[in-house]
Amino acid sequence: MPAPPNEVADLPPELDDILLTALATEKAERYERVPYMRDDLRELRESRS
Secondary structure (H helix, E strand, O other): OOOOHHHHOOOOOOHHHHHHHHOOOOHHHOOOOHHHHHHHHHHHHHHOO
């Protein structure tokens, strides 16, 4: 498993779950559809506003 993105870049820790899900090796662990990832990203953005 890769290091959480916020450990290697200046990113909010809340973004880790989204990015690690998108990058998962196993297909079953990744987003089933791009709109699901988009929705999670929007939700994160709105929660940080």
